[in-house]
Amino acid sequence: MISIIGAGPAGSYLAHLLASRGEKVNLYEEHSVIGSPIQCTGITTSSLKGILDMDQDFVLNKAKYARIFSANNNFIEVKLKGTNYIFDRDRFDRHIGELAINSGAKLHLKSKYNGCKDNRTKKIKINNEFKETDILIGADGPFSSVAKSNNMFNNRKFVYGVQARCNLKCEEDKIDFYLGYGCFGWVVPENNKVARIGIAAYDKANIEFEKLRKLREGKIINYQSGMIPIYDPKVITSKDNVYLIGDSATQVKATTYGGIIQSLLAAKEMSKSFEDYDKNWRKAIGRDLWTSLYARKIMDRFSKKDYNELVRLFTQKRLKKVLEENDRDYLTKFIFQLLSKEPRLLKFLKYTLFN
Ligand SMILES: Cc1cc2nc3c(=O)[nH]c(=O)nc-3n(C[C@H](O)[C@H](O)[C@H](O)COP(=O)(O)OP(=O)(O)OC[C@H]3O[C@@H](n4cnc5c(N)ncnc54)[C@H](O)[C@@H]3O)c2cc1C
Numbered sequence: 001m002i003s004i005i006g007a008g009p010a011g012s013y014l015a016h017l018l019a020s021r022g023e024k025v026n027l028y029e030e031h032s033v034i035g036s037p038i039q040c041t042g043i044t045t046s047s048l049k050g051i052l053d054m055d056q057d058f059v060l061n062k063a064k065y066a067r068i069f070s071a072n073n074n075f076i077e078v079k080l081k082g083t084n085y086i087f088d089r090d091r092f093d094r095h096i097g098e099l100a101i102n103s104g105a106k107l108h109l110k111s112k113y114n115g116c117k118d119n120r121t122k123k124i125k126i127n128n129e130f131k132e133t134d135i136l137i138g139a140d141g142p143f144s145s146v147a148k149s150n151n152m153f154n155n156r157k158f159v160y161g162v163q164a165r166c167n168l169k170c171e172e173d174k175i176d177f178y179l180g181y182g183c184f185g186w187v188v189p190e191n192n193k194v195a196r197i198g199i200a201a202y203d204k205a206n207i208e209f210e211k212l213r214k215l216r217e218g219k220i221i222n223y224q225s226g227m228i229p230i231y232d233p234k235v236i237t238s239k240d241n242v243y244l245i246g247d248s249a250t251q252v253k254a255t256t257y258g259g260i261i262q263s264l265l266a267a268k269e270m271s272k273s274f275e276d277y278d279k280n281w282r283k284a285i286g287r288d289l290w291t292s293l294y295a296r297k298i299m300d301r302f303s304k305k306d307y308n309e310l311v312r313l314f315t316q317k318r319l320k321k322v323l324e325e326n327d328r329d330y331l332t333k334f335i336f337q338l339l340s341k342e343p344r345l346l347k348f349l350k351y352t353l354f355n
Contacts, residue, residue, distance in 0.1 A: 001133050002026070002137065003026050003028065003135065004105075004137045005028050005138055006030075006140035007100070007107060007139075008139060009093060009096055009264060010264070011027060012099065012100045013099070013267045014137065014139060014270055014271060016096065016100040016105065017271035025105040026106050026108060030112035031110070032109050033109065034097040035090035035094045040260075041086075041163060041186065042089040042092065043063075043188050044258065045085075046081075046084070046085070047261055048085060048261055049082075051261070051264050051265070058091035059086075061172055062083045062086070063084045063172075063175045064080055064083060065077055068176075071307050071308055072304075074312065075311065076314045076320065080175075111127060113140065113146060135242075137242075137243045137270075138152075139245050142226070142228065146248060150239060154235070158228060158229055160203075161257065162206060162209040164198070164209075164218070166196070169193070172192045181209075182200055185200075185209075186199075187218075197212060228252060229247050230250065231250045231252055231254050231290070231293050232250045235250050237249045238277055246263035246267075247259055249281075251266050251281070254293040268284075269284055
């Protein structure tokens, strides 16, 4: 018997893969429905197409271009490699939940994990009842109770993600990224009248969000904010019969703070082998998570002036071409191409190499 805590993308997709293999799976979700509350922008690259059928009603919009704005409001526009999908996160989660159920996993709603009996990980407490399990999987998001109750939480760190759906005028095939607002900001269109305006920041997140919202003159419909874990390369994801996946395992890219594709790829690895899961997910996505973390550490030390210069350098055709020909999910594949084409970019490495 396998118990998965949390019916987000990581938990439901894993439940689907394991149940398809004939495993007995219980999927426990504390809320009364899957997919609510939404705390996500719901944007992914076309890499998702290789994992899920994307011809589905959860896809609200498709973007073909990205504009990257510097602090002084200059921008570069790049054609994205492959379509970027913007989806209804609520419907997306429900879709994966249905895959899990149709494969034979048993979904239990309003079922909250409340720890293990006397620290015995084969007896878990769901609401007020104890249940037997052979394997316990924490897919329970950034503040994972499974990680906390099994001493796997450690000293992890978070950024604030403040986001709201807003009414505003926008171009529906363009995603806008803003450098110089917190870690960065975004305007992601659902259509040409509604977009998700958000920022990720270590602190003063609401102030940074308001600055961007005012710049784009967005009128708030509703908030969709949440905390985002920062990838910890030392995270413990397997201990006895307990495993962590998705946000609960900090498997989030620190450059874009995207975690959906990473959690689905990690689920694939776990479904193949519990024993080798820790080694295998690191092999599959660890290098890109690490590179993104490293890139974020460099970017954290950029001043607004640096961002202005960076955007100016990227207006050169030869650099734009590298951006357009590569998938932003796989940073390691093109970062060296960029450096070889524009050695002036090396200047930005001074922040980590010499300070
Ligand atoms: C503002 C914001 C914007 C984002 N934008 C993007 C984006 O555009 N693209 C992208 O790829 N990623 C984005 N992310 C990150 C993305 O949302 C996460 O990486 C992703 O949701 C991780 O999925 P998960 O299944 O691991 O966790 P979650 O989606 O958090 O799911 C965890 C589930 O566990 C349940 N749960 C928690 N505790 C318990 C318990 N004790 N018992 C039972 N159930 C429990 C929760 O109710 C939830 O359903 C964003 C995050 C934020 C905050």
